[in-house]
Amino acid sequence: MTFTEIETLLGQQHATLLQHTCTTIPKEKLHLPAPNFLDSVFGISSRNIPTLKSLASIYNSGRLAGTGYVSILPVDQGIEHSAGASFAPNPMYFDPENIVKLAIEGGCNAVATTFGTLAFVSRKYAHKIPLIVKLNHNELLTYPNKYDQIMFGSVKDAWNLGATAVGATIYFGSPEADRQIIEVARAFEEAHSLGLGTILWCYLRNNAFKKEGIDYHVSADLTGQANHLGVTIQADIIKQKLPENNGGFKALNMGASSYGKLDERMYTQLASDNPIDLCRYQVANCYMGRAGLINSGGASAGASDLKEAVLTAVINKRAGGTGLISGRKAFQRPFAEGIQLLQAIQDVYLEKQVTIA
Known part of the structure; x- marks a missing residue:
């Protein structure tokens, strides 16, 4: 896809x-994706040599190899959204081997x-694509x-399967968040000790985050704080939904509540209403990009999927993000x-x- 085709698709x-151009958090303050990203950021970190090798395997695979960017195919929806609902649009993916084949043929850095x-x-595949x-x-x-x-x-067990990294989800804001933070922090510590990279799905979940018709699960300020908690437990890469609004803390503090x-x-200096600035606030909360931000591709909507995927990629890249992790938009359609x-x-x-904006 050429630049002209990207322009045309965005309309x-x-x-x-x-x-x-971002005038909130300038790009010069960020640790941006680049061929030397692992050397400049993780090379001075506490990550051991096997973990650095695992991260290098991810960053140096697929069509984006050596750029500092990643494209990951995630397929856990058979559990998270039920197998029938997820694979009915394309039943070939009931066979898990086709998931890995799609990631390889699609030029992805890894499959999750x-x-x-x-x-x-x-x-069959641990030596062909990072798992x-x-x-x-x-x-x-x-x-x-529930x-x-x-x-x-x-x-x-993940290490025995030949995994390059492990991933986990925390539902920040939920009643179960404290337990999940402890569990995942311990798992990530063990993963690093075994030389595996760590990726955290930094999601929000609480019915109170939907207020007066606005869904603050995708608010820049709340998701940004979730990211900050995620990098604190030593996630190497943060997965987050693209922000669609801002002011979650404000909305939840209306009335007598204190949150x-x-x-x-x-809201006035570190972000604006532009979607790139909202995403940059997420990047800033990932230690100014030291932990790469990958935004999720979201659900499949059919004919508009290509435009939505490209739009999300443009926002993420221009904000200083590290890439996209897109599943349903890819596997809920014909293989090609x-x-x-x-x-x-x-x-x-x-x-x-x-x-970079």
């Missing part, structure tokens, strides 16, 4: 997104999936549905179209005219 939004998937295929094992899930079958991330296996802490400069969508995302990060 009326292209000027707002491609010509914007479940213990069950990799237990069946890791001997990321998702440690915990929301099982979604309890009636009525929302809690529980461990499905051990870090040692969190805020400074008005979070899934490859095309993944490579369109990667084209944004390869396109030199899409610059």
